[in-house]
Amino acid sequence: MLVIMSDIKAVLFDTFGTLVDWRGSLIRQLTQFGTARGIAADWESLTDAWRGAYKPSMDRVRSGAVPWTHLDDLHRQSLQDLVQARGIAGLGAGDLDELTRFWHRLDPWPDSSAGLHRLKRRHIVGPMSNGTVALLTNLGKHADLPWDVVIGSDVTRHYKPDPEMYLGVCAFLALAPEQVMLAAAHNQDLKAASALGLATGFIARPKEHGPHQSRDFEAEGPWDVVANSVEDLAAKLGC
Amino acid sequence: MLVIMSDIKAVLFDTFGTLVDWRGSLIRQLTQFGTARGIAADWESLTDAWRGAYKPSMDRVRSGAVPWTHLDDLHRQSLQDLVQARGIAGLGAGDLDELTRFWHRLDPWPDSSAGLHRLKRRHIVGPMSNGTVALLTNLGKHADLPWDVVIGSDVTRHYKPDPEMYLGVCAFLALAPEQVMLAAAHNQDLKAASALGLATGFIARPKEHGPHQSRDFEAEGPWDVVANSVEDLAAKLGC
Numbered sequence: 001m002l003v004i005m006s007d008i009k010a011v012l013f014d015t016f017g018t019l020v021d022w023r024g025s026l027i028r029q030l031t032q033f034g035t036a037r038g039i040a041a042d043w044e045s046l047t048d049a050w051r052g053a054y055k056p057s058m059d060r061v062r063s064g065a066v067p068w069t070h071l072d073d074l075h076r077q078s079l080q081d082l083v084q085a086r087g088i089a090g091l092g093a094g095d096l097d098e099l100t101r102f103w104h105r106l107d108p109w110p111d112s113s114a115g116l117h118r119l120k121r122r123h124i125v126g127p128m129s130n131g132t133v134a135l136l137t138n139l140g141k142h143a144d145l146p147w148d149v150v151i152g153s154d155v156t157r158h159y160k161p162d163p164e165m166y167l168g169v170c171a172f173l174a175l176a177p178e179q180v181m182l183a184a185a186h187n188q189d190l191k192a193a194s195a196l197g198l199a200t201g202f203i204a205r206p207k208e209h210g211p212h213q214s215r216d217f218e219a220e221g222p223w224d225v226v227a228n229s230v231e232d233l234a235a236k237l238g239c
Numbered sequence: 240m241l242v243i244m245s246d247i248k249a250v251l252f253d254t255f256g257t258l259v260d261w262r263g264s265l266i267r268q269l270t271q272f273g274t275a276r277g278i279a280a281d282w283e284s285l286t287d288a289w290r291g292a293y294k295p296s297m298d299r300v301r302s303g304a305v306p307w308t309h310l311d312d313l314h315r316q317s318l319q320d321l322v323q324a325r326g327i328a329g330l331g332a333g334d335l336d337e338l339t340r341f342w343h344r345l346d347p348w349p350d351s352s353a354g355l356h357r358l359k360r361r362h363i364v365g366p367m368s369n370g371t372v373a374l375l376t377n378l379g380k381h382a383d384l385p386w387d388v389v390i391g392s393d394v395t396r397h398y399k400p401d402p403e404m405y406l407g408v409c410a411f412l413a414l415a416p417e418q419v420m421l422a423a424a425h426n427q428d429l430k431a432a433s434a435l436g437l438a439t440g441f442i443a444r445p446k447e448h449g450p451h452q453s454r455d456f457e458a459e460g461p462w463d464v465v466a467n468s469v470e471d472l473a474a475k476l477g478c
Contacts, residue, residue: 072413124376134413137363137388149376149389154411172393174311174373 005224005237008199009175011119012128014160014184015136017208019116019127019230020106020143023047024210029102037095041088048212053078058130058159068157071132076100103131104138109205113144115230118239124148128169128182128193130159149173161192170198183233187220194221201225201233244463244476247438248414250358251367253399253423254375256447258355258366258469259345259382262286263449268341276334280327287451292317297369297398307396310371315339342370343377348444352383354469357478363387367408367421367432369398388412400431409437422472426459433460440464440472 016022030043057074060066076096083091091099119125126149127136133152140147153159156168170180177197184190185205194200200223206213219226227233255261269282296313299305315335322330330338358364365388366375372391379386392398395407409419416436423429424444433439439462445452458465466472 124380132413133388133390133411137412140387141363146385147387148379149372149386151372152411155390155394172372172391173376174371 004178005199007179008123008181008237009179010124010126010173011181011183011201011233011237012126012169013116013230014182014186014189015127015129015131015139015145016106017205018183018185018203019112019145020108020139021208022051022103022106023208025106026050026102029105030099033099037090039088039090041086046082046086046088048209049082050075050078053082062159062162070154071130071135071159072100072103075103104135105142106139108143108145109229111229111231113146115232115234116146118231118234119237120146120148122239123237124173126150126169127152128160128166128184129153130165160189163192163196166193166196166198181224181237183225183227183230186216190223191221194223199224201227201237203227203230203233243417244438246418247362247420247476248418249363249365249412250420250422250440250472250476251365251408252355252469253421253425253428254366254368254370254378254384255345256444257422257424257442258351258384259347259378260447261290261342261345262447264345265289265341268344269338272338276329278327278329280325285321285325285327287448288321289314289317292321301398301401309393310369310374310398311339311342314342343374344381345378347382347384348468350468350470352385354471354473355385357470357473358476359385359387361478362476363412365389365408366391367399367405367423368392369404399428402431402435405432405435405437420463420476422464422466422469425455429462430460433462438463440466440476442466442469442472 013019026047027044034041034043057078061069079099080096116125126147129136130153132154133150136150136152151169151172156165158164170177181199181201182193183201183203185203185208190200190202202219202223206217225233225236227236252258265286266283273280273282296317300308318338319335355364365386368375369392371393372389375389375391390408390411395404397403409416420438420440421432422440422442424442424447429439429441441458441462445456464472464475466475
């Protein structure tokens, strides 16, 4: 499908990894928490394992193995399982709630806020994320991600890459898929969106997984725009 | 209930009338349309009648007399009925679609944008409106209403004053009702929200209905804040 860039009305962003540095932010927050509470743990390893549980936990919802579950609850359950498995002592229920909320306060990549501010002069900007309305709204405030609109997974009640998520967000915006661009650092996400007719923008985030990054160093499909930052994407869209 | 203003996390706005001048904006757009198309009609009277059909049309949904219907479709049906009843000729289906979209491009009151920009420095700002996600997002872009989040009636699938609308929006934000303030120019809206535990802010809009205004000249309940503009509300909330 030929995508005409001037027809793009909304540029929607994968958020974890594409706009915010979840790994660095969680390691920092968890380490601060551990220091303040005198709890010793390998917080870096825990962070990677926590994120490692993310996709499998959503896949259990997507497959119907478990009923619809809010992302905060998936995050909390994964954390609880990891804390138990690793024998990290001293964390009560309130602590698990607090740590789960760390996902609401992730720091942006250096170009994310400036790039969104540029894009929003001519486009609707928002997330296309598995985060929830509250998480993404809080993240927007924390990281100065100037969303025009926030349609979370708890609105569509589907997780990416379910078609219902991509198409549901387009429908809420009353836009055709070809009027919407997904911008993401993940080729699989772009592949799923592209198959449904959305325009695609790849933004390289080679440090998302720190020393463990093994994929998504570069565009692996015929994406409409390939950029190295959100500001670069804005420039390439003429903003 | 005692509302502690420092606990307010989100200030959400009734939109039609409170933030935007639907009447002046529609009269202007309809008059321009009529002039351009050579269609003579009393566009001012049509505007008042169109708005007059608004609440009854939602009440038919709220009562269950008709199934869930998107606000654009209610607006369009009301317009079609009025055009027929008034014998206004020359409007095709595409024209009715275009005129219905006029509700997505309403101009703000002079203080609305500046006031929201002030409030959003310390609060989540968004609509608490019977508008849809697309309408409210488009309105935000058109009128520079810098929403942090947009939860429309098509998300909750309820129209105010259904409790499900007020409480549904709070739930999506993961906030308790007492952490959310409804700001509105309509005493009945504030009364419904207050009964559910939300904080309340009245903003006088004595010109909303032009020469036909018959109510809501002043606060008629013990609202937490009474203001004469959004900027005044922001000041009274310490922003």
